[in-house]
Amino acid sequence: MEPFELSLTAAATEIESGTLSPRELTESVLRRIDETEEALGAFAHVCGDAARKAAAQAEREIADGRYRGPLHGIPLGVKDLYDTAGLPSTSSSQVRAGRVPETDAVAVARLLDAGMVIVGKTHTHEFAYGGLTPTTRNPWDTSRIPGGSSGGSGAAVAAGGCMVGMGSDTAGSIRIPASLCGTVGLKPTYGRVSRRGVASLSWSLDHVGPLARTVRDCALVLQAIAGFDRLDTGSVDVPVPDFTAGLDGGIVGLRVGVPSNYFFDRVHDDVDRSVRTAIGVLEGLGAELREVSIPYPDQVLAAEWAILMPEASAYHQETLRSKAELYTEQTRVLLEVGEMILATDYIKALRVRTLMQRAWADMFADIDVLVAPTEPFGAPLVGAMEANWPDGVAEDITMALVRLTSPANLTGMPSLSLPVGFDEEGLPLGMQVIGRPLDEATVLRVGRAYESASDTVGRIAPVVPPKG
Amino acid sequence: MTARSFSGDPIGHAARIARLDVTGRENMLGPVVEGIYALIDQLDEVPLGETPPAIGFDPRWEA
Numbered sequence: 001m002e003p004f005e006l007s008l009t010a011a012a013t014e015i016e017s018g019t020l021s022p023r024e025l026t027e028s029v030l031r032r033i034d035e036t037e038e039a040l041g042a043f044a045h046v047c048g049d050a051a052r053k054a055a056a057q058a059e060r061e062i063a064d065g066r067y068r069g070p071l072h073g074i075p076l077g078v079k080d081l082y083d084t085a086g087l088p089s090t091s092s093s094q095v096r097a098g099r100v101p102e103t104d105a106v107a108v109a110r111l112l113d114a115g116m117v118i119v120g121k122t123h124t125h126e127f128a129y130g131g132l133t134p135t136t137r138n139p140w141d142t143s144r145i146p147g148g149s150s151g152g153s154g155a156a157v158a159a160g161g162c163m164v165g166m167g168s169d170t171a172g173s174i175r176i177p178a179s180l181c182g183t184v185g186l187k188p189t190y191g192r193v194s195r196r197g198v199a200s201l202s203w204s205l206d207h208v209g210p211l212a213r214t215v216r217d218c219a220l221v222l223q224a225i226a227g228f229d230r231l232d233t234g235s236v237d238v239p240v241p242d243f244t245a246g247l248d249g250g251i252v253g254l255r256v257g258v259p260s261n262y263f264f265d266r267v268h269d270d271v272d273r274s275v276r277t278a279i280g281v282l283e284g285l286g287a288e289l290r291e292v293s294i295p296y297p298d299q300v301l302a303a304e305w306a307i308l309m310p311e312a313s314a315y316h317q318e319t320l321r322s323k324a325e326l327y328t329e330q331t332r333v334l335l336e337v338g339e340m341i342l343a344t345d346y347i348k349a350l351r352v353r354t355l356m357q358r359a360w361a362d363m364f365a366d367i368d369v370l371v372a373p374t375e376p377f378g379a380p381l382v383g384a385m386e387a388n389w390p391d392g393v394a395e396d397i398t399m400a401l402v403r404l405t406s407p408a409n410l411t412g413m414p415s416l417s418l419p420v421g422f423d424e425e426g427l428p429l430g431m432q433v434i435g436r437p438l439d440e441a442t443v444l445r446v447g448r449a450y451e452s453a454s455d456t457v458g459r460i461a462p463v464v465p466p467k468g
Numbered sequence: 469m470t471a472r473s474f475s476g477d478p479i480g481h482a483a484r485i486a487r488l489d490v491t492g493r494e495n496m497l498g499p500v501v502e503g504i505y506a507l508i509d510q511l512d513e514v515p516l517g518e519t520p521p522a523i524g525f526d527p528r529w530e531a
Binding site: 189190191204233234236238296298299301302303305306309320321333334336337339340341345347348349350351352353354355357361411412413436437438 | 479482483486487488489490493496497500501504507508509510511513514516519520521522523524525526527528529
């Protein structure tokens with residue numbers, strides 16, 4: 001096994017014991033990027049020299065007895081939406097071409113304090129406004145999309161181009177690429193992790209979090225980045241628990257909600273089968289299954305877009321007027337249309353959001369977590385505009401990509417996506433575990449229980465060129 | 469509520485109110501605006517009564 005194939009947890013164990021050095025690990029990852037980048041286009045910027053220097057410094061510190069913990073010397077990819085001091089930070093947009101900030105986003109600073117080694121900036125769908133990431137291809141089949149908007153991080157983590165890829169999630173942008181690329185992805189509770197220094201798409205829906213190979217890897221990253229930031233107005237001032245302490249505690253007696261509506265409507269048969277099989281695994285591990293009905297199913301996408309679009313257009317209001325021609329056409333259209341949504345419709349969506357949040361709280365009176373498909377299908381082909389369902393419905397591909405992930409953005413609840421199988425094309429499929437606000441520990445424990453009992457989590461994608 | 473009307477030059481009017489120049493782009497924006505409003509109008513089905521908006525969103529249920 002090459003070092004780039006290791007999970008964060010496995011690499012950290014070897015680094016701490018001295019059987020693997022940060023420099024060996026970083027060189028292995030940089031070689032893997034060299035091998036795969038032409039096919040994948042996962043990175044907006046690769047910083048090999050800076051990574052080698054950081055790895056050498058980590059190696060000296062560890063040799064001197066200053067080991068910082070499990071993230072020390074681990075290669076990291078950072079979504080181009082995040083500010084990184086001294087590195088291009090463009091949100092994968094010509095609007096910000098050449099932009100090099102002087103400071104790091106708070107989450108990046110915390111990961112650097114923990115000793116991580118940045119190997120590059122990963123592509124985002126422009127300004128995170130889409131689920132496709134057109135610059136990038138899926139490492140399981142390069143004729144397909146990686147999902148988005150954190151598609152570069154999904155592709156890079158799945159292919160071995162970094163152990164952790166940071167993402168952001170406004171309508172599913174961590175979990176969508178995690179599901180389509182076969183990685184684990186964690187959207188923490190709204191406010192759990194500071195978003196300061198990360199370009200906003202929608203202030204009231206934005207979350208930041210990691211994509212990684214395993215559930216434990218995500219727990220370790222969350223431990224480093226979680227915490228109150230008084231300069232992020234969405235930040236929640238609550239204690240940060242030990243996210244790894246109870247990871248292997250099992251799920252005997254845990255009440256697992258299985259939706260009777262919404263989440264299993266219009267999903268591919270392979271998704272239905274894989275997720276229900278995974279739910280069976282959880283039951284076999286001692287979980288108690290409870291059927292639940294999802295409230296306000298017809299208002300999920302309506303509320304999501306009625307909130308997201310005006311907030312995005314407000315963020316871009318000035319540059320849409322001064323640099324409109326520098327946006328890609330798709331982003332420009334969405335920003336222009338967002339300017340035409342009435343304030344009363346925006347407020348109505350926020351009022352429905354209040355009811356939705358209360359109804360989800362009531363639903364959780366009888367369950368500890370909800371499990372459901374992350375995506376209705378495996379990775380779509382590049383250029384696919386619609387998903388066609390057996391009932392004759394042709395669903396816009398972007399709407400389909402965010403349909404099952406948006407509820408956790410509207411409610412702010414933590415959601416973990418993990419791979420639970422493959423479709424008939426050999427493409428990975430994801431299941432999400434949604435928990436109570438600020439209860440990432442339980443969400444991670446459920447994911448870890450599944451991970452321990454299956455062989456679907458932690459695989460490296462082979463980087464397969466288009467068929468035919 | 470009654471259906472929204474997009475007759476005449478609604479995109480041009482909306483853009484002028486927003487102080488946004490979309491000259492020559494109206495035909496491209498029109499279907500997207502109609503599609504988004506068709507989606508948003510599903511919010512009309514929810515009786516809201518005195519429900520306040522989730523401004524300054526806080527995820528905590530007991531906050």
